[in-house]
Amino acid sequence: MAAALVDEEINNDDFYALLNVRREATQDELKAAYRRLCMLYHPDKHRDPDLKQQAETLFNLVHQAYEVLSDPQSRAIYDIYGKKGLDMEGWELVERKKAAVEIREEFERLQREREERRLQQRTNPKLEFGAGDIQGPLFGLKIFRNLTSQSFITTHCGLQFSSRGIRPGLTTVLARNLDKNTMGYLQWRWGSQSAMNTSLVRDTKTSHLTIAMQLGIPHSFVLMSYQYKFQDDDQTRIKGTIKTGFFGTLVEYGAERKISRHSILGATVSIGVPQGVSLKIKLNRASQTYFFPIHLTDQLLPSAIFYATVGPLVVYFAMHQLIIKPYLQLQKEKELEKQRENSSSAVAVKKQEAEAAVRLMQESVRRIIEIEESKLGFYDPCVGEEKSLKVIYLFRGVLHQVMTADNESLRIPKQSHRVDTDG
Template sequence: MDDDGDQDNVIEEDFYTFLNVPRNATAEEINNAYRRQSRLYHPDKHVDPVLKREAETLFTRTKKAYEVLSDAHQRAIYDSLGTRGLETEGWEIVQRAKTPQEIREEYERLAREREERRLQQRTNPKGNVTVNINATDIFSRYDDEYDDISDRIFPTIEVSGMSFSQSIEAPLTLRDTVTMSGQLGTQNGTGTGSVNVSARRLISSKGWLELDVGAGNGPMLSLKGFRTLTKRLFCNGATILQFTAHGIRPGLVGTLAMQLDKHAVGYLTYRAGIQSAMSTMIVRDTSMSHTSFTMQFGMVHSYISLSYTYKMEERQLKLRGCVKAGTFGAFLEYGAEKKVSQHSSLSASVSVGVPTGVILKIKLSRASQTYSFPIHLCEEVVPAPVFYATVVPLITWTVIKKLIIDPVVREQKERDKEKQKELNKTRMLEKQREAKSAIDLMKATFSRIRSEEEAKRGLVITKALYGRFVYPQERAPRDDDNGPRDEVIDVTIPLQCLVKDSKLVLHNASKSQLPGFYDPCVGEDKQLLLQYLFHAQTHECIIKDAEPLRIPKQSHRVNTT
């Protein structure tokens, strides 16, 4: 089991929500919240021995939250790193006068010391498998007078080529990394292979140097480097020496890049020697799209290309289009990429061009491994293969999604929920007991605040339920509803105790951390249902767990006519 992943699933304390203050709360707001909550939980306020013990626990938690948020040093650590940052070994050496940025840098230094002990156990494996498939016989039978195709029932589909590549990293220190990679491929019966070893050293935060040694079609030696010149300007370059049977072939590659604006970068690249060419590229990347425009002028190959990707983050889908024309021909490519799980994505694209014809490209990316399947459908551009290359992947995806992916994803979500519940089982039992204790301690305050609000016809909470409802989100359940409720808790008393001057304010955070609350359905989407009186008029609303709330509100008023 991954300890880091388990730690991410464990519920952390939210001091801001526990005190019911916003994350940008001022010192005065924190002090007021602390004084208000202390009056509820101070042990001296309770005579009953059982309530006194419960009050001690909650008062300790209240005091801890106040101590962290009222101390600029600890608050900066907590804001940046959470409670784990407060518990990190070595914080005793940090000066209390440091700024938040210096605090984070100090934490990163301590983290690096732990990281150095784990470097030798880490690699970053990357792999790529490509299988080229020739399926042109489906749409255009090969007419050979020596081959009797009349006897063949099915078209011939064959693997015309395959290639494999793999690389691993071996970190030596925080500045030095060795990468080993290899490639093996075959195309139409001809095989090639190469092996490469590179050593990279981080010179400073602005640049690095890398030495590559390889063997394939003769030995190869190269020296690469990267350097940040200004805030918006950076460059990289490489010198290459390739040793062949006909002598040494030198090469030089240099790229100058400039940040044009917040989302756009321009590149100017010059190649000399092995493949002489000059190219310019402009890349614009935003949260909604990715655009790339390239022009290249070379001794062997010149071209111009434009590609555009539309990102649909909410659906985890990307739509892509590309057009390219040059001395070797032209093509149009369109396709889509869908994220099918946390670490996997599937993409399909259709390439239509001259002289390549029609090619369907299927690619599966799983973590750091990529599997590509270019399927050559036709050597000429004709409507039939274009149509089938577009429609068949859509139909296949729909069937696979319904029959395989959706059930697997649902099962994985259920396993994750169960794992999260198991990891937090002890914690949740403690939170449940703590919430019950808090409500017991609130009862006297609840009665007082409610009586005061009723006397002035102010804000009176008549019903408050928190958890997961079986009702549709757009309709709040009424008192006369007899439908079942699933995993909800009554939080009427805790919310009434938060009413001040006939107002209730909840901030944009999970309500499960509020005093008197706990999470009744870990891993599920939760809601807060409120029914309240204001000026003796009935109001009701239902909000999502992390949604902020300010009541009373005119739009919540229920029309009883």
């Protein structure tokens, strides 16, 4: 193990290396390795203050590694995601599962929840800007209740402010899981605009479909919306919507794409009667939404539709090449430089720990040899290795020789031990 520590250095995140066992080690092998290292690193076995402190550090690391690997649930999480998976909050509330697929699903869910909480803490409250109108809750109260394992109901009451003043509102939503990817909703809204809305939402890995119908004052409509999700790093999505009601008919199409770690840029073209043609630019930054509507014309002109469609694409590709791409490259270089600095300091710490482990081993071996040498008779020159006993003896003037294992009984003389000296 000393040679392994010198060659590979201690990795605090590799619990198998800390215990010096293979990744397929059984519980008995883990327990044996843990006990052996506890005897080696126990602080009470070292009198030198420096060695005692180093032994205490290594003893705690070994104890942490054994606690994780001796628990089947923690070991399964560690084998898939490493130490970062164990640091994720919320595992204590999750049903103990052993299947790798289920563990991955739970990890991704907990990771999404943690990211949402972190962004909410950074950017609350959520505001929407558009057309000289600012909307956001001044006060809100939300009540959530599970009716069954497949359905729940929520009630939200609050106050909103806008250019038209402060308005109270109450919204109640009844939802039910129809299958793994499909939800049904029934919503009632009371306030300045009262309405009842029923919708069917199907969300999969590659698509999102919404079918809705609303009866209300002053707006009643039927809506169908479809969104396709590309499986790329930029989370590109294209969508189309058709909506018809008492106000007329509206067709919308557009796309959105991730432009940075926490920013998503989207554009939507709206074509309707009697609304005309308009372009809507939306920027999501963390949990904030910036909305910029641009009304082009009140009539359905082909030129307006063309410019509304092609213009944003040309502007986006120009911005991507001249601004977004250089900015992301600069951010990536900064992150790599920061990782190099962190890695260099971490390697220095691990090197010190490896050297400390070697010194502790040398001290333990020296102490064992001193104890054995102080005794009468045999002593163990190779601690921890398998031994054999070689006996050479004379019987009736004839040379005999035998090799036997350390834990086997020895019976002499025997004819089979006789050495043929004639040859």
